[in-house]
Amino acid sequence: MTLHEAMVAVLxxxxxxxxxSEIAAWITDRNLFRRTDGMVAGGSQVSAxxxxxxxxxxxxxxKGDVWELREWLG
Numbered sequence: 001m002t003l004h005e006a007m008v009a010v011l012x013x014x015x016x017x018x019x020x021s022e023i024a025a026w027i028t029d030r031n032l033f034r035r036t037d038g039m040v041a042g043g044s045q046v047s048a049x050x051x052x053x054x055x056x057x058x059x060x061x062x063k064g065d066v067w068e069l070r071e072w073l074g
Contacts, residue, residue, distance in 0.1 A: 017068035
């Protein structure tokens with residue numbers, strides 16, 4: 001599973017927006033993704049990946065560094 005696939009999975013499961021650190025923690029807790037070096041993804045990597053996939057993720061600027069799934073926007 002790729003990092004952005006894991007991000008989608010945990011956000012769908014939690015059904016709410018979250019900070020990159022929260023998303024990274026949920027991914028780690030469920031052991032959904034490891035980097036090629038075996039380390040877990042951190043909040044900065046989650047944030048970078050969310051920026052890379054704007055068709056999947058939306059940054060809610062009114063709430064600070066909070067991301068949600070674009071599919072929730074209707």
